[in-house]
Amino acid sequence: MKIAVVNKKSIADSPLKKWLVDGIKASSCFEITELSSAKELTEGFDKVLVFGGDGTMLDVVRHAAKFDLPVLGVNLGNLGFLTDFDKDVTAKELEDALNSNQIVEKSLIDIEFSGRTYVALNELVMKSASTRPQSYDLFVDGKFADTFKSDGLIISTPTGSTAYSLSAGGPLIAPDVKAMLVIPICPHSLHSRPLIVSDRAKIEVKVVGDEGEVSLIADGNLVGAAKKGESAIVTTSQKTAKFVRVNGKSFYDKLLEKMNGWSITLQKTE
Numbered sequence: 001m002k003i004a005v006v007n008k009k010s011i012a013d014s015p016l017k018k019w020l021v022d023g024i025k026a027s028s029c030f031e032i033t034e035l036s037s038a039k040e041l042t043e044g045f046d047k048v049l050v051f052g053g054d055g056t057m058l059d060v061v062r063h064a065a066k067f068d069l070p071v072l073g074v075n076l077g078n079l080g081f082l083t084d085f086d087k088d089v090t091a092k093e094l095e096d097a098l099n100s101n102q103i104v105e106k107s108l109i110d111i112e113f114s115g116r117t118y119v120a121l122n123e124l125v126m127k128s129a130s131t132r133p134q135s136y137d138l139f140v141d142g143k144f145a146d147t148f149k150s151d152g153l154i155i156s157t158p159t160g161s162t163a164y165s166l167s168a169g170g171p172l173i174a175p176d177v178k179a180m181l182v183i184p185i186c187p188h189s190l191h192s193r194p195l196i197v198s199d200r201a202k203i204e205v206k207v208v209g210d211e212g213e214v215s216l217i218a219d220g221n222l223v224g225a226a227k228k229g230e231s232a233i234v235t236t237s238q239k240t241a242k243f244v245r246v247n248g249k250s251f252y253d254k255l256l257e258k259m260n261g262w263s264i265t266l267q268k269t270e
Contacts, residue, residue, distance in 0.1 A: 003098060004045040004069075005034045006060050008052030011076050016087060017051045020074070023091025024049075029099065038063040045069055047098055047244060053077015054163070058219045061121050061241045070103050072244040081162050081258055082121075084246040102245035106159050106175060107199060108237040113216055113224050120218040121241050122160030124234055125185075126205055127152030127215050129225065133188050135209030140201050150187040152214070153205055155180060155234045159241075162255070170194045175251055180234070199236045206231040 003024070007017055025032050035041065038060040041048065050060050050073040057073050061082075064071050073083030074094070080086065085093065111118040118124075128134040128151055136153055138145040156165040158173040161181060166172065170183040171194060180203060182195040197203065207214050207226045216224040216232055226232060249257075 001029060001046045001098065002031045002033065002044060004041055004048045005032060006038050006041075006048060006050050006052075006056070007034075008056040008077065011051060014051070014076060017074075017076065020051075020089070020091050020094060024094055024098070026091075027095050029095065041067060041069065043067045047072060049094065049098065050074065050083070051076050053080055054082045055220060057082040058121055062119055062219065065108060065119065065239045065241050068239075068242060070242040070244050072097055072246075079258055081254070082159075082243075084244070084249075097244055097246050100244055100246070104175075104243045104245045105240040106243065107157050107178075108239050108241055109155070109157055109180070110235050110237040111216070111218055111223070112233040112235075113226065114230070116224075118218045118223045119237055119239065120160075121157065122163045122219050123154050123156040123165060124232065125152060125154050125164060125215075125217040126207075126226065126232060127185065127217065128211055129213045129215050130211055132211040133186070133209075134207065134211045134214055136214075137206040137208050138182060138195075139204040139206070140197055142202070142204075145195070146192070147208070148184045148187055148192050149189060149209070150184040150192065152185040154183040154185060155203055155205070156183060157181075162258075165194075171196070172255070180236070201235075203234040204231050205234075 041063045048064050048071045074085045075083035111124050135149045158175050158177050161173040165183050168183050168185050178199040179196050184192045213225040
């Protein structure tokens with residue numbers, strides 16, 4: 001089995017990563033290739049082993065989805081909602097997981113803007129580039145839904161509901177729910193609330209205010225800037241993100257573990 005290894009650049013020389021990779025290399029089951037970035041992924045691999053946090057996972061998943069490659073993550077970053085293992089993992093546990101045929105698929109979204117299509121696992125964020133709130137018209141399947149005056153809007157997948165959407169007051173959505181979320185960021189209206197729509201919906205967000213450009217950010221990456229009258233269209237992608245499934249922890253187990261860990265981390269930094 002051909003395994004691609006991708007890591008966060010800042011941990012390229014991590015002793016823990018080296019120890020784990022060397023342990024896997026000692027097995028006769030795998031042919032290991034360490035890549036300098038996710039852009040080097042090709043069809044020649046069977047699975048991808050990732051060392052880093054959620055940011056690294058988001059980058060790798062976007063490239064791995066092009067070739068339907070399942071991804072397995074080891075959290076050497078902070079929160080690690082998208083990873084299955086933490087720093088206490090052993091090489092044997094990684095070997096067993098990589099040999100597993102159990103795969104979980106998660107929805108991706110396609111973002112159409114200015115003649116190009118971008119892919120995201122968590123969310124699209126449309127955010128005012130100035131210090132003033134901007135106005136947006138929301139259309140769902142071509143029908144006008146609402147106008148939001150806010151610092152921005154988040155269009156999120158269920159996977160992304162534990163990310164920026166959560167910080168902006170959005171609901172937590174189980175990964176098997178077929179939906180997309182629309183969350184206003186600091187809306188300047190008491191009636192503006194998060195909206196859950198079908199994953200089959202076509203969501204269009206049009207900039208209608210006069211407060212300057214709006215930045216478009218897909219999974220933390222700036223992909224464009226929209227002016228008044230321009231729109232971004234979000235739909236569920238035909239491609240999916242594939243993750244190696246590790247037995248033992250449900251979504252709710254991980255939620256409790258990560259949320260409690262996040263609270264402890266915040267308390268320590270205060």
